[in-house]
Each structure stands twice: as structure tokens, then as C-alpha cells.
Amino acid sequence: MTWTVVAAVVLGALSPVVRGLVWGVPVGFLSVATVLRSFIGSALTVLVIGGVAFFALRAAALPPEWVDMGTGLLGGVLGLLLLLSSARRMRDVRGLSILCQRLQEEDVRPQAMRALDRLLDRVRRENPQRYIALVLMATGPLTQAGMWNEARSRLRGLDDEVLTGPQSVLRNQALATCELQFDDIDAAQRAIDRISRPTESSIEVWLVALEALLMALRGDSERALGHLGTQDTEDNPSLRASHRLVRAHILASRSDEEAAVAELEMLRREAGRAGLERVVRPRGPASPLAEQLLQSENQSG
Known part of the structure; x- marks a missing residue:
């Protein structure tokens, strides 16, 4: 079964490259665990197929060299087809997940962003609804x-006519949150x-x-404070932080700097x-106070 072993090793070595190509992810972005799982999985698949084929072909009384070559070719071809089938399942989500993780690493962020742009542009051409979900x-x-x-x-590039209600x-x-980062109130x-109200409570x-x-x-x-009302934020730290941000701006606008x-x-x-940075931008009454606290933190650090 020399040919089968060779096919198993070759396909196992190529499997991370194949998955990277199918997922739209540079091979270097794949984790060691993913590479090992891919190698072992593909190699074992070829060995199992080759083993079954070996006994089947040997029973056909074929020459030994034909049996050896046939099992290797059959194992390699079927293993490759199974690899492609496996890699294509949820390939866009898998690729997106890996690239989004890499975006958090500053040294590879530009490369990850280019790969993400390619992935999203391809999906937009193939399936507009899937593109919306991925964005x-x-x-x-x-x-x-x-x-x-x-x-x-x-987000701006999404077609309003194609969006479903929840997607909209x-x-x-x-998009509103993004616009605020550019002070575009x-x-x-x-x-x-543009959101139909009321929407779901969460x-x-x-x-x-x-x-x-x-x-x-x-x-x-006054209107901002009244709009917040008495919402319960006890079990939602992120929402509580947003309320504190609003109250800080309200207090600063009233010249109550100590309370702000x-x-x-x-x-x-x-x-x-990060909470203070959200106060700095978009610019508001409490932004200068938040900047002072950040500067103080930098100096003390």
C-alpha cells in the first residue's frame, strides 16, 4: 500500500492549503490546531479508503502493482473530493470567523482586511442575502x-430594498453607532x-x-434624561455603561462637572x-472631561 501512504501524506499536507483557498483565508491565518486536524483527517480518510479498496481489488485477482497503484489513486481522488465537500460547508462563515479574529491583531490587520474584502465582494456577487448576513x-x-x-x-452599501425587517x-x-464615531449626529x-418601532425589547x-x-x-x-426613564440596567453591564455615558453628557451640559x-x-x-473613549467620540459636553481623565491615566501609567 505504498501508493496509498504517499497519497495520504500528500493530501494531508495539501489539505490546509485547500481549506484556506476554499474559505478565502491565507494559510498562515489558520491555527496550528486547524492545520493538524486537517492533516490528520485527510490522511486517515485516504488510508481508510485505500485499505478498503486494497482488499476489494486484491479479491479481483489483479496484478499486485495495479492493486497498489489503484488503491492509492482511488484513496487520493475520493479523499480530495471529501475534503472539498467538507471545506465548502459553511465556508463563508468559517472564513469570516477566522478573518475577524485576525483583525484584532494589529500586525496582520491590513492583510486580514484585504482578505475580508475579497471574501465579502465574492459573496455579494454570488448571494446578496448571504452577503448581508456576513456584513x-x-x-x-x-x-x-x-x-x-x-x-x-x-453598512451604507447594503440595499434597503433587499433587507428583511430584522436585518434592517x-x-x-x-450604522447609527458608526455614524456617531464620525460626529455625524x-x-x-x-x-x-428608518427603524420601524417598536422593535423587540432586547x-x-x-x-x-x-x-x-x-x-x-x-x-x-431634560429630554435625554426623560427618554432614558427608569430602564432596568442591573443585569446588563453594557447597557448600564451606555446610560452612564448619557448621564455624564447631561450633567456636563448642566455645568455640574463634579457629578459628571x-x-x-x-x-x-x-x-x-474603552468606556471613556466612547465619551470622547462623538463629541459632547462631557468629552473634555473624559479626555482629561484619559490623559491623567496615561501620565500615571
């Missing part, structure tokens, strides 16, 4: 990596206005917080440095 999935990782412009561009809600909520408001609470933030940024503190700073300190304790 919505990629928005969070893109913004976490600080790539707000890329996220905003993709998620897209416009995310009017664009953020337009994105929110999303509605965030929309209310976002609307209150827009009011606070415009200096309409206290709110910002609580925000920093609960959400870390």
Missing part, C-alpha cells in the same frame, strides 16, 4: 478593531428613523439609549478605558 456579522469585529470607516462603508433593524442600529438620527432598550445619547449631544438634557466626573469614574470602573 452584519463582521460589523462588531470591525468596530472592535477600530475600523469604523470600513464598517460604515459596508440590525443594520440601521449598527444627523446621519445617526436618520439611521434610527433591541429597543439600546435604541432608547442611543436616542437619549443623541439628545444629550445636542444639549437637550463622578459618573465618568464609575464608567471607567465598569467599562475600563
